[in-house]
Amino acid sequence: MTEPTPPAEPSTGRVRITSPLSTASTHVRRTVGQEIDEATGVGEVYMQSLIRSQLRAAATVAITLLLTVVSLPLVFLWVPGLNDGRVLGIPLPWLVLGGGVHAGVIVLGWLYVRHVERAERLFTHLVEPSDGRP
Amino acid sequence: MSPTWGIVAVSLVSIATLAIGAFGLRISRTTSDFYVASRSVSPVLNGSAISGEYLSAASYLGIAGLVLTHGADMLWYPIGWTAGYLLLLVFVAAPLRRSGAYTIPDFAQVRLQSVAVRRVSTALVVAVGWLYLLPQFQGAGLTLQAVLDAPRWVGTVLVAAIVTLNVVLGGMRSITFVQAFQYWLKLTALLVPLMFLLLAWSRDGRPAAQASADWWTPLGVATPEAIYGTYAVIVATFLGTMGLPHVVVRFYTNPDGRAARRTTLIVMVLISAFYLLPTFYGVLGRVYAFDLIASGRADTVALELPSRLIAGSGGELLTALVTAGAFAAFLSTSSGVTMALAGVVGQGLSDHGPWRGRLSSIAALRIAAAACVAVPLSLAFVAEPIPVASSVVFAFALAASTFCPLLVLGIWWRGLTSAGAIAGLIGGGVCAGAAPFVTLALDVDGWWGTLMSQPAVWSVPIGFGLMIAVSLATRSRIPATVGRTMVRLHTPERVQVDRRF
Numbered sequence: 001m002t003e004p005t006p007p008a009e010p011s012t013g014r015v016r017i018t019s020p021l022s023t024a025s026t027h028v029r030r031t032v033g034q035e036i037d038e039a040t041g042v043g044e045v046y047m048q049s050l051i052r053s054q055l056r057a058a059a060t061v062a063i064t065l066l067l068t069v070v071s072l073p074l075v076f077l078w079v080p081g082l083n084d085g086r087v088l089g090i091p092l093p094w095l096v097l098g099g100g101v102h103a104g105v106i107v108l109g110w111l112y113v114r115h116v117e118r119a120e121r122l123f124t125h126l127v128e129p130s131d132g133r134p
Numbered sequence: 135m136s137p138t139w140g141i142v143a144v145s146l147v148s149i150a151t152l153a154i155g156a157f158g159l160r161i162s163r164t165t166s167d168f169y170v171a172s173r174s175v176s177p178v179l180n181g182s183a184i185s186g187e188y189l190s191a192a193s194y195l196g197i198a199g200l201v202l203t204h205g206a207d208m209l210w211y212p213i214g215w216t217a218g219y220l221l222l223l224v225f226v227a228a229p230l231r232r233s234g235a236y237t238i239p240d241f242a243q244v245r246l247q248s249v250a251v252r253r254v255s256t257a258l259v260v261a262v263g264w265l266y267l268l269p270q271f272q273g274a275g276l277t278l279q280a281v282l283d284a285p286r287w288v289g290t291v292l293v294a295a296i297v298t299l300n301v302v303l304g305g306m307r308s309i310t311f312v313q314a315f316q317y318w319l320k321l322t323a324l325l326v327p328l329m330f331l332l333l334a335w336s337r338d339g340r341p342a343a344q345a346s347a348d349w350w351t352p353l354g355v356a357t358p359e360a361i362y363g364t365y366a367v368i369v370a371t372f373l374g375t376m377g378l379p380h381v382v383v384r385f386y387t388n389p390d391g392r393a394a395r396r397t398t399l400i401v402m403v404l405i406s407a408f409y410l411l412p413t414f415y416g417v418l419g420r421v422y423a424f425d426l427i428a429s430g431r432a433d434t435v436a437l438e439l440p441s442r443l444i445a446g447s448g449g450e451l452l453t454a455l456v457t458a459g460a461f462a463a464f465l466s467t468s469s470g471v472t473m474a475l476a477g478v479v480g481q482g483l484s485d486h487g488p489w490r491g492r493l494s495s496i497a498a499l500r501i502a503a504a505a506c507v508a509v510p511l512s513l514a515f516v517a518e519p520i521p522v523a524s525s526v527v528f529a530f531a532l533a534a535s536t537f538c539p540l541l542v543l544g545i546w547w548r549g550l551t552s553a554g555a556i557a558g559l560i561g562g563g564v565c566a567g568a569a570p571f572v573t574l575a576l577d578v579d580g581w582w583g584t585l586m587s588q589p590a591v592w593s594v595p596i597g598f599g600l601m602i603a604v605s606l607a608t609r610s611r612i613p614a615t616v617g618r619t620m621v622r623l624h625t626p627e628r629v630q631v632d633r634r635f
Binding site: 033036037044047050051054055057058061062065069070072073076077083091093094097098099101102103105106108109110112113116117120123124127128 | 206209210212213216217219220221223224225228350351352353356361364365368372392395396398399402403406409410413546617620621624625626628629630631
């Protein structure tokens with residue numbers, strides 16, 4: 001079609017009609033990495049969802065900390081009975097504040113790291129499905 | 135007691151510190167070695183180093199002293215210093231490493247594309263660092279006075295000199311080894327004597343602590359001011375940790391964002407293990423060293439207990455061990471802070487000063503280190519010593535009111551502008567920075583005194599509020615590069631994207 005040969009002898013009868021598939025735009029597979037680099041709509045959606053999910057994980061940890069550890073002074077204040085409790089001879093508040101909270105904070109951190117690393121692995125697979133890099 | 139063992143202990147720690155520093159010197163050659171140990175430090179080594187650097191005189195001596203004096207409420211200090219790392223882990227650790235900058239001012243400039251933000255952050259880094267160094271230097275003087283009967287200036291000058299030498303000679307790489315060694319030294323130096331002390335206490339018939347119910351109960355005297363005070367410590371320590379220059383600079387030495395997270399987790403485990411110990415010293419102090427409260431020397435309780443419980447050379451040896459740990463605490467924290475300050479100021483000197491280009495970056499780092507030590511050193515002679523843990527909290531409050539909003543908003547909110555950042559840094563910084571001066575100079579009483587001496591509860595919201603409000607008002611000045619920066623901060627290193635700015 002691009003090269004319309006002028007019909008030289010119309011009488012010969014046979015006209016060749018071709019579909020120029022060879023010149024049609026080939027379908028280029030673009031990676032998500034490229035989409036992100038070029039800040040296209042798709043790339044933006046990927047980035048937004050990654051950042052949102054990371055922020056959600058961080059906020060979950062922060063809110064958990066707020067509801068448990070940060071509320072402790074008020075809990076001990078409002079439930080005075082707790083102050084009289086003893087475990088192995090150690091007063092309950094000293095056990096909780098001197099060691100229990102630290103252990104809880106470490107567990108929270110460990111859970112967070114596990115969650116976020118899994119999310120990042122998923123994102124990497126999504127962006128580079130083959131991941132054929134050395 | 136005879137000061138011989140104490141002198142031996144202090145000399146050994148000093149020599150070991152300088153020797154490990156010299157070992158680092160042999161392998162630190164490039165600028166990158168000097169500033170960030172070429173970013174090749176493994177999580178376990180880096181975790182030990184961060185913990186070694188973080189456990190300052192405030193943790194080593196200060197907590198025991200505060201528990202001895204005030205009781206259960208003081209347990210919030212070590213909780214805050216641990217939980218601060220949890221918030222650092224979830225909001226800052228990986229993106230900060232992925233930002234690829236050396237220091238907070240670098241981060242600010244890269245994120246906001248503004249030299250003015252860089253200058254303001256540099257000034258604040260220096261302010262936080264000086265507030266942190268001052269009590270370390272004073273504590274060193276106090277310790278050598280208590281143990282060796284030396285005049286107060288001896289310990290102060292000794293620590294300042296060793297720290298400057300170490301930074302000047304070895305830079306970040308040697309510091310990393312020194313700090314990692316000092317964490318384990320500090321842990322041992324509190325743990326081993328504690329075993330003997332508990333044994334002696336047990337043999338003594340387990341006498342009870344001379345304390346009222348108020349001392350044993352959290353918020354035993356539940357005045358509104360006491361409740362405010364507890365929350366002020368919580369806010370300052372939870373949010374301040376992520377903004378401490380010597381902690382932040384360590385995150386750039388991780389190989390990648392994932393390693394930065396793992397390092398943080400290791401730090402939380404290591405410092406929690408350490409924080410179990412000072413509480414015991416505080417409680418035992420209530421049994422055997424009650425007089426220290428009245429004489430205003432509560433900070434020395436960990437140093438005093440071994441010789442009071444264990445007679446003879448055994449007690450003296452244990453005292454020497456605790457002294458060695460305390461000295462390691464002064465050295466490691468001061469080295470870390472000085473290194474961070476020198477990194478920030480040195481970069482400014484070599485890139486921006488009138489001698490731009492004529493000063494090599496390593497020479498600039500060395501000059502900056504000497505200058506950064508000189509100021510708090512002279513202040514240490516002028517200022518009245520106050521309990522070391524409380525004065526460290528001034529530095530935490532300042533970091534929480536300035537760098538915490540800068541980092542959290544800069545990493546998670548596209549809308550932050552340079553004008554907003556500057557407004558928040560200056561507003562939060564002035565509020566939190568004025569507090570120690572008002573407290574020390576004017577000696578205000580009542581509610582005003584409480585609010586001024588522990589500003590974090592109101593100065594942190596001011597810092598955040600100003601940053602958000604002014605950013606919203608200057609929305610047109612959001613840097614065009616913000617999308618690019620966010621990609622870089624948040625995508626895992628394995629994903630191949632364009633990371634240039």
